[in-house]
Amino acid sequence: MSQILETYLARTPGSRDLYERSSRVVPGGVHHAQRYYPPYPIYMRTGGGATVRDVDGHEYLDLWNAHYAAILGHAPAFLIDEMRAVVAGGTHFGIPSENEVRFAELLVEVLPGVDKVRFGVSGTEATMYATRLARAFTNRPTMVKVIGGWHGANTDLSVAIRPPYDVPESAGLPRDARGSTKAIPFNDIDGTRRVLDEVGDDLAGIIVEPVQGMTFVAGEPEYLSFLRDETHRRGAVLIFDEIIVGFRLELGGARAYYDIQPDLSTYGKVAGGGFHLGLVAGRDDIMSLGSAVSSLPKGQGVLMAGGTYSCNPLSMVGGRLMVEHLRDHAGTVYPYLDRIGARARAGLSRAFEAAGLTAQVTGVGSLASFHVLTEARPPFRAIQDAVGFTDHERGEVLQLALLNEGVHTHGGKAALSTAYTEADVDELVARVERAARATVAETGGN
Ligand SMILES: Cc1ncc(COP(=O)(O)O)c(C=O)c1O
CATH class of the missing domain: 3.40.640.10 (Type I PLP-dependent aspartate aminotransferase-like (Major domain))
Known part of the structure; x- marks a missing residue:
C-alpha cells in the first residue's frame, strides 16, 4: 500500500467510521458531490479562524473555507x-x-x-x-x-x-x-x-x-x-x-x-x-x-x-x-486579501517547482487553484486549457498528502480568509511543499 495512503488511514479512523456509517444510509456517503475524495473524506468537528479540526483531533489550515464562503475565517x-x-x-x-x-x-x-x-x-x-x-x-x-x-x-x-x-x-x-x-x-x-x-x-x-x-x-x-x-x-x-x-x-x-x-x-x-x-x-x-x-x-x-x-x-x-x-472594513479587508492571495499563489508555484511536481497555480484576489498536470502548459485562460493535461492520479495522491500535512482543501482550491496571517500563508506553503515532495517520492516526478 502507498505510504501516503497508509498514513492517511492511520490518522483518520474516526472519519473512516463515519463514512462507512454514512454510506449505509446515503448513496455514495456524502450529500454534495464535491465533498467526496477517495478513499473517504475527512469528517470535521469544529472550526475557528483559519483552521478546522477533525473528529480524530487533527487541526488543518483550511483552504476550502466552507465552499469559499468563510471570508473572515470560521466562527468570527x-x-x-x-x-x-x-x-x-x-x-x-x-x-x-x-x-x-x-x-x-x-x-x-x-x-x-x-x-x-x-x-x-x-x-x-x-x-x-x-x-x-x-x-x-x-x-x-x-x-x-x-x-x-x-x-x-x-x-x-x-x-x-x-x-x-x-x-x-x-x-x-x-x-x-x-x-x-x-x-x-x-x-x-x-x-x-x-x-x-x-x-x-x-x-x-x-x-x-x-x-x-x-x-x-x-x-x-x-x-x-x-x-x-x-x-x-x-x-x-x-x-x-x-x-x-x-x-x-x-x-x-x-x-x-x-x-x-x-x-x-x-x-x-x-x-x-x-x-x-x-x-x-x-x-x-x-x-x-x-x-x-x-x-x-x-x-x-x-x-x-x-x-x-x-x-x-x-x-x-x-x-x-x-x-x-x-x-x-472594505479599505483594509480587500487590500489584505489581495496581498495574502498573491503571496499564497507565488509561494505555491515555488513549492511545486521546488518539489518537482508539474502544476499550474491560477487565481485572483484571495482565490487560488492548483492543477497537477501531466506536462507544463501555458497559463490557462479557461478550464478547457487544462482538459487532457490534468494528472488526476497524482492529484488524488497530493490531496491525501496535503491532509496528512494538515492542509484541508478539495480539488486544489483555496479561498483565503482574513483569519490567515502572513505567517499562516508561509506555513501553508511549507506544508504544501512537503506534501508535493511526498507525492513525487511516491509517484515519481512528471
Ligand atoms: C458560481 C456558482 N454558482 C452557483 C452555485 C450554487 O450555489 P449553492 O451551492 O448555494 O446552491 C455555486 C456553488 O458552488 C457556484 O460556485
Missing part, C-alpha cells in the same frame, strides 16, 4: 456573539420581518447598479430564477452559459460543466432543457461570437461567472465587456453569477471590480455570513416580473418562491452583519 467572534441572541429569539417564522428589509436595503446600497433583490436559500435556486427571469423578460427560449461554468445543479444550466462537454451532465434532464441552453468558450471572443450567431434571435441571456469557478481564472475585461455589448446589441439579458466572487473580489463584487453592470447578478456564499442564502439582484424592470403583487396575467409573470426557509432570521441577520462588516 463578533458575528457568533450576535447570532446567539438571534437563535434564542426563534430560528424561523416564515413571516416578513424587519431583518429582511434591513438586509435588502443594505445590498441595494452596496451593489452598484442594483435596484432590487430577492432572497432564497441557495445559489442553485438563485441562478434558476435568474435564468427564468431572462427568458421571461425577452420572451426568448435560449440561455447561453460558459463551458465549465457551475451554477449549481439546476436543470436549465446543467450543460457543459465537466468534460467531455458534449455528453449530458446528468440522466433525467428533460430533452428540452438540454436543447435550450448552449455553451460558449470563456475568454474567447471569436468562439463566443460564433455560438451567439448560431443562437441568433432566440438568445434570452448569457450567464457567466466573471471569475471562472473551476480555475479561478479571471474573465478578461475585454471579454466581459464584449458580453455586455453583445447582450445589449441583441436585446438579451446579461447575468453575472457572483456566487463565488460577490463580496470577495471587492465589496461591490465583479460589478465594481470590472465596472460593468450586468442586468442581473446572483449571490450566495459570503453574502450569507455562514448561513444559507441565495439571492438574485438587478434591474427593477426585470426583477419586477417576479413580484408577488404583479398585475400580470398568469403565465406572464415569473413564478418565484424563495422557499420555506427564505428570510429566516439567521440568514438575514448573519448576512447583514457580514456585509456591514465588509462595508465598514
Whole structure:
C-alpha cells in the first residue's frame, strides 16, 4: 500500500467510521458531490479562524473555507456573539420581518447598479430564477452559459460543466432543457461570437461567472465587456453569477471590480455570513416580473418562491452583519486579501517547482487553484486549457498528502480568509511543499 495512503488511514479512523456509517444510509456517503475524495473524506468537528479540526483531533489550515464562503475565517467572534441572541429569539417564522428589509436595503446600497433583490436559500435556486427571469423578460427560449461554468445543479444550466462537454451532465434532464441552453468558450471572443450567431434571435441571456469557478481564472475585461455589448446589441439579458466572487473580489463584487453592470447578478456564499442564502439582484424592470403583487396575467409573470426557509432570521441577520462588516472594513479587508492571495499563489508555484511536481497555480484576489498536470502548459485562460493535461492520479495522491500535512482543501482550491496571517500563508506553503515532495517520492516526478 502507498505510504501516503497508509498514513492517511492511520490518522483518520474516526472519519473512516463515519463514512462507512454514512454510506449505509446515503448513496455514495456524502450529500454534495464535491465533498467526496477517495478513499473517504475527512469528517470535521469544529472550526475557528483559519483552521478546522477533525473528529480524530487533527487541526488543518483550511483552504476550502466552507465552499469559499468563510471570508473572515470560521466562527468570527463578533458575528457568533450576535447570532446567539438571534437563535434564542426563534430560528424561523416564515413571516416578513424587519431583518429582511434591513438586509435588502443594505445590498441595494452596496451593489452598484442594483435596484432590487430577492432572497432564497441557495445559489442553485438563485441562478434558476435568474435564468427564468431572462427568458421571461425577452420572451426568448435560449440561455447561453460558459463551458465549465457551475451554477449549481439546476436543470436549465446543467450543460457543459465537466468534460467531455458534449455528453449530458446528468440522466433525467428533460430533452428540452438540454436543447435550450448552449455553451460558449470563456475568454474567447471569436468562439463566443460564433455560438451567439448560431443562437441568433432566440438568445434570452448569457450567464457567466466573471471569475471562472473551476480555475479561478479571471474573465478578461475585454471579454466581459464584449458580453455586455453583445447582450445589449441583441436585446438579451446579461447575468453575472457572483456566487463565488460577490463580496470577495471587492465589496461591490465583479460589478465594481470590472465596472460593468450586468442586468442581473446572483449571490450566495459570503453574502450569507455562514448561513444559507441565495439571492438574485438587478434591474427593477426585470426583477419586477417576479413580484408577488404583479398585475400580470398568469403565465406572464415569473413564478418565484424563495422557499420555506427564505428570510429566516439567521440568514438575514448573519448576512447583514457580514456585509456591514465588509462595508465598514472594505479599505483594509480587500487590500489584505489581495496581498495574502498573491503571496499564497507565488509561494505555491515555488513549492511545486521546488518539489518537482508539474502544476499550474491560477487565481485572483484571495482565490487560488492548483492543477497537477501531466506536462507544463501555458497559463490557462479557461478550464478547457487544462482538459487532457490534468494528472488526476497524482492529484488524488497530493490531496491525501496535503491532509496528512494538515492542509484541508478539495480539488486544489483555496479561498483565503482574513483569519490567515502572513505567517499562516508561509506555513501553508511549507506544508504544501512537503506534501508535493511526498507525492513525487511516491509517484515519481512528471
Ligand atoms: C458560481 C456558482 N454558482 C452557483 C452555485 C450554487 O450555489 P449553492 O451551492 O448555494 O446552491 C455555486 C456553488 O458552488 C457556484 O460556485
